[in-house]
Amino acid sequence: MKIFFIQNNVEGLLSALFYSFVAKVVPDEVTDVEIYQQKIDDEITYIKTDAAQAERVQTALTRYGGYDIIRRLKNCMLSCDENATSTAFRYAYKTLFFKKDISGNLADPTVAQFVFTEQKVLTERHHIIGFLRFRESAGGVIYARFSPDNDITELVAPHFLKRLSGLPFVIHDIKRNKIAISDGFALKFDHTDLPAAFTPSDDEEAFANLWRRYYKEINIEERKNLKQQDRFMPRRYRKFMPETYERF
Amino acid sequence: MLDEKRLAILTDAAKYDVSCSSSGSTRSYKRGQIGNASFAGICHSFTQDGRCISLLKILLSNDCVYDCAYCMNRRSNSLPRATAAPEEICELVMAFYRRNYIEGLFLSSAIVKGPNHTMEMLFETVRKLRVDYKFNGYIHVKGIPSADKLLITRTGALADRMSFNIELPSEKSLKLLAPQKSKEAIIEPMKMLALDRYYLSPAKRRSDFLPAGQTTQMIIGASPESDAHILKLTEYMYRNYKLKRVYYSSYMPTNFNTTLLPTVAAPKLREHRLYQADWLLRFYGFTADEITDTDGNLAEEYDPKCAWALKNLHLFPVEVNSAPLSLLLRVPGIGVRSAFRIRSARKYAKLGFDDLKRMRVTLKRAKHFITCGGKFFGSENENEVKRLLIAAETDRYTQLSFLSGGDPAAESALTGEL
């Protein structure tokens, strides 16, 4: 199998596309060095990320594939699906090959795979935007922990920057040790190995309790339907929510 | 701070109100204010009954001077009463919003003292939130019938959505069951707000006045009106008052001591079918007359689109590669999303049956009503089709545990999609 090893970001992907067209090599798989389990008969090409090449490919892609194609490729690459990078590569390759926007052609397996992979990422983003829970610290900064399936911190944080304008917050992906920090006006992304030292504000527990009470009270007991609850609010998200978890 | 006990009373009194969605409003970020609203609406949690929590749904007070037969809070019912101060509601909204528990507020109230006093308290709460707390998130306020017009308009200028509940599907039932309310007291403010919205919004810009429009709600099964009657009323209100949404709420007998009301709850399935029919009116270009018989009810065995298709078999099958969008939307089992997928994919290549599967178009019901490149994969026999459709429907409901005590309306109120 022909494997391209790339740096796992969109420039890496674009550089791989450049190489592929210039060297006339079509890889079977495109992947990130860190996660790939090498097999004996693999033929590996290490792709060096090159900003100038990436930009040329980006221009071409945007011309043929529509203004949002780069954003969509990024979204797809944030997926936890192990083939996500290859999926994004194949979709971009096909767009360049046919020199046209193929996004509507869902009957094509390459397109379908790309669209549905991206959709899963965006669906999780939509979930998290609702389910994320902040706690207020004694210092006034609000802090949220979560552990999403896909690497969506960067897709989620801007929503809260807009919404909570002026209010400093931290969003912490504890699975990937990623954090988004806002001072109320701008976002910064970083990695951290440290568990957050968190001292809740005086009111924090009282408001969490009011919310728990509200949650209990608004439920209509006679119409219990746990299956439907599970379908709309997957259990794995609940340990970060005060209404479903006492110590979240 | 509002204490837990009053919170419980004021929540309990509001929980049967079904219009919980926060959609339809785009409020973008304003400097120095907190909050925005997203057009699609966001669910922040789901309760054990499977319903979405998007807004803090609460009553300012449940201490009512009216005596509507179907309502828990009516004067003659003895239950604990509570009232919250506008300030207390504001504080709670801000605390919940900052923590991302909620998308905004859905504020309603029983009639305290009289309509004007109540409307004034509602207005004051909203004013405080918007002006003093600089809250720019979603606010839905229930309008109080017979309240002063100016108060209503001023509230509308600050809220995203208002609703005057029509309560019952006919004037006769309203007179019987809610003697202190009148049809005019409910309809007139609806008309007025529709006009306000029209005149107070600058041309071609999104509306600043009630950006999410108006909705209403009615109780199903407490009075004898048929589905056909209800749907015609719904259609009339969509057309004439430009409502964004009509909600239906199944009647549930609580601790009532009255001969005016039925003793059994209205079946959930009926409410579910009404939501499906409502969806057909709003998004699929159906008219109320098409989906109901002159004065009958909706079919129970299958959804209203299937029922319509079975009555109009001469129009089917349709060819997916050439049928116009409006016709694709009328195929049972093909929803809005699938119809759009088909329309865009067929520009690239002729679609076969397997292509549709790959595009995740559900074919269980649709296959009896379509051809792909001239090929038909369904059953030719009408009775067989009926049997299969009913089987598919039963499957769907057992899967979603609708019939095992669940609440079908929770899902259909959320999406109503068909």
Ligand code: SF4
């Ligand atoms: S006015 Fe409203 S709260 Fe009062 S009894 Fe009638 S429905 Fe209930």
